[in-house]
Amino acid sequence: MTETIARAWAVQRRDGLVLGFTDHDQALSFDGIAFRPDSGLSARALVQGLGLSVDNSEAAGALSDAAITERDLMAGRWDAADVRLWEVDWADPANRRLIFRGHLGEVARSGAAFRAELRGLSEPLNKAQGRVYHPRCSAALGDGQCRFDLSRPGYSAEGAVVLEDGSRLMLSGVTGHDAGWFEHGQLLVLTGAARGLSGLVKADAALPGARREVELWTALGIRPAVGDRVRLLAGCDKRGETCRMKFLNYPNFRGFPHLPPEDWLIAPKVNR
Structure with missing residues (x-):
């Protein structure tokens, strides 16, 4: 055989x-x-x-x-x-x-x-098992631990690509969101050759004329073309304040914001 x-x-x-x-x-x-x-x-x-x-x-x-x-x-x-x-x-x-x-x-x-x-x-x-005790949240926005619904109004937006330069994209049709609202969030490509691809948002700026400039941490493997539709998802920087004020989701916060900082832990203790 x-x-x-x-x-x-x-x-x-x-x-x-x-x-x-x-x-x-x-x-x-x-x-x-x-x-x-x-x-x-x-x-x-x-x-x-x-x-x-x-x-x-x-x-x-x-x-x-x-x-x-x-x-x-x-x-x-x-x-x-x-x-x-x-x-x-x-x-x-x-x-x-x-x-x-x-x-x-x-x-x-x-x-x-x-x-x-x-x-x-x-x-x-x-892979490491168990929880990490850290002031910032350990959950991913919208997952089973976070439980936040990203389909809620105001936490996503769609627009069209009007200019693409590697990791930087200029979008049209995105209005009603403060600058930086989508930082730490995601950009999803909805149409065109790059449909289905996604990238993490590094920087997000609101520009006049209902335009938005978005910079990704890494350029997409297939570059979106002018006219392709994309969706932006709001970003979270994992801080307790952001969870409470931006997402109104503090009961599901998975961090430990009241942990003593590292400099307190290693500082010499003075006998009193």
């Missing part, structure tokens, strides 16, 4: 798109997935640890318009995609063994090729 063993990969993006790849010289098909031999995807030797150690490997391949495109990689559409890897008997695909399941980690691109880190199911065990 070892003479008929091949590897087959299934990669599923968060938007539901599933692609199949194989290192065999002919196409394979099982589980409703067609595994193509001409998609330019290969993998390094898989490293799998015993117990709770983290599996790790890499997948490498060539950019292809029919499979994994440069635009999709730049847009982050393959980030955290689900990955399954089988050893399969190409003469009888029903005879197969699942040897890896996880997701794509960091994706790097170089010229016409890419390299993606594979992270196993035990990878989240490396």
Whole structure:
């Protein structure tokens, strides 16, 4: 049987798109997935640890318009995609063994090729567990701990791109919000080639004529075009005062604003 063993990969993006790849010289098909031999995807030797150690490997391949495109990689559409890897008997695909399941980690691109880190199911065990005691809030705005509804009037706005310069965008049609209202918030692209992408807002300025200048911390992988529609979501700087005055949500504040500062903790104590 070892003479008929091949590897087959299934990669599923968060938007539901599933692609199949194989290192065999002919196409394979099982589980409703067609595994193509001409998609330019290969993998390094898989490293799998015993117990709770983290599996790790890499997948490498060539950019292809029919499979994994440069635009999709730049847009982050393959980030955290689900990955399954089988050893399969190409003469009888029903005879197969699942040897890896996880997701794509960091994706790097170089010229016409890419390299993606594979992270196993035990990878989240490396993350710190428990709460962090800090004066600022530990929740993300609008999540299950914060419980704030961002669809409430006044906490979002839509506009159109009138000028784009990397991480800076000029928007029209955004009115009724103070300068800085969207700092620390998000910009979501609603239409155009960059639809579905989002960025974190670094700076937000209100300009005359119902215009808004927004600067993102990092430029989007696909640049919005003039006329594309975007939505801005209000930002939170995690301070208790902001939670109380801007969002009227202080009962759900997840920080500890009355903790002594670090200089108080390390200051020498004077005997009295």
